[in-house]
Amino acid sequence: MTDDGKVIDWLMQGDPAIRWQVMRDLFDAPEADWQAERARVETHGWGARLLACQDSDGLWAGGAFAPADFDWSTIQAEGQPWTATTFALTQLRDFGLDPGSERAAATVDLVGRNAKWEEGGQPFWQGEVEECINGRTVADGAYFGVDVAPIVARLVDEVQPDGGWNCERCNGSVKSSFASTINVLEGLLEFERATGGTAASRAARRSGEDYLLARGLYRQLGTGALADDTFLKLAYPLRWRYDVLRALDHFRASGLWDGADADPRLRDAITHLRLKRREDGTWAADWVLRGRTWFEMEPGPGQPSRWLTLRALRVLRWWDESAAEP
Template sequence: MGRMTDMRPMLRWLLDSDPSLRWQVERDLADAPAAVWERTRSRVATEGHGARLLAQQDADGQWEGGAYFPAGFFDSPEAREPGQPWTATTWSLKDLREWGVDAAVLGDTAARLDAHSRWEYDDLPYWGGEVDVCINSFTLATGAWLGADVSRLVRWFPEHQLADGGWNCLAEEGDSVRGSFHSTLNALRGMLAYEQISGDRSLRESRHRGEEYLLTRRLAYRLSTGELVGGFVTEFVYPNRHQYSALAALDHFRAAAVLEGVAPDPRLADAVAMVRAARHPDGTWHQGTPLAGRVWFDIDVTQGEPSRWLTFLALRVLRWWDAVDVAA
């Protein structure tokens, strides 16, 4: 594992986890045979986090009766808890997809959402997406996974890409003409997932332009001043939902490079150094400040504790980077 020494104790700790994480550790760090990690992956739908979340699905295919927000969320502003609720349909499906649940387990969910789910914005139909780039990125990836018709969204991303190559959720309201780190990464992750699942490369050129937006900024800095774009860059948290960080960005670039069979871009080096610097003396990465908002249940540890998820993501990125870096 490159610069890392004896990984056996760390692997034992990481493998002692929910099936949603364990199968990825087996595949990407432990080099287990496909039959082993595929067997573990099949358990995600029947055990632990995956089973608990699937059990919350409504009869109409939604979670908590809403597309992006729970039903009735806007009816009583004074009763809202702090933060964005992470319990509605889009967030629940995003988790299940990223945990590796087989789409077949969801049955006719795509059709049920097509019939019953509408966006809180302008009552638009679910699989057509809406105007927010992050929402559309989650929907593009999830639609590809569930076999929905997301052709409108495939066209939407290149059409709404800004002149600098990025995306920004504020652009749709005319409040910005510049890309956002958060919005751009979410767009890239959605387009990459679409290509991974569907095999359709029609968004690759647009994705490459968006990746160049981040690469020219070395994943962390303002192009205008060279200053760190914000403290969120080194705030690692799982689940990160929509929030940008150097670790989340590197995880995307790793996955994109693996798909395309290319080496890491040297401009990722600063972000890699940030990930290395965040490692604690015990060899783990600790949970940052979780995003506020209602959840179905806790997925990872509380703030300040060693996080299996973050440690896995960081080790996977460093393993990929060092495999080329050390051999060079």
């Protein structure tokens, strides 16, 4: 047995980006209180550090998807870099930077005027060609108040026959991938929160969610075998990658938005999440993505992770309160 109170106290010793979400999601603090803590993201801790890395033109590392100085021939040795604009915006969304702040508004404007996708030179808020990238662009844009409806319409048209998405569609793929699908689903949900969505975007979200649910979040559809062993290994931040906790956190968010009970097809993934809990009540990262970052937020594999613990606890709380089956 673990003492959740001690775990929450430990979480509250972390960064403002963690604390405000703990206050909102784990002990139902008054909105005025958690919003006051959330406002500190811009001026304290990780949020302030990441904003301090922004260039005067609004970009990070001089690029939309990759740093301007990155040599792609070194990716096998270095790993993919995570310091460019798209990943910084997603991280600020995760931190909870107030989208109504002057700094957020200025960033959105500068990125819109100055950032161009390396793939085809498109303006940043028009999106790119890959579904993974466009899903995150929709999520970030919708969160920060950008009109991303044209990108959403494209994503709706790009649903694969099996219900999800795959960023290799442009190279001929006709089957969905877990990673592409979760990136798009997060974007479509953020779009619904911001605008209510459209009938087509809501149907597309349900289609993508059914794709994951039919596979229990981590299994092959036909055989039930594990689709990828990394899906059961936890990490944060995942950037474009997929694991069961990321998927469960999405289903928690979509369930709360829809006012729906938790789907029983999540049960196996929930069981796995419970088994990953350490004796001290925390969750630890199993691995860490390689590649450039502005700074590290977590102590590394095998060590208690505040990000993973926050997300796991709020998923389990939601499940225990809303699961359709006992």
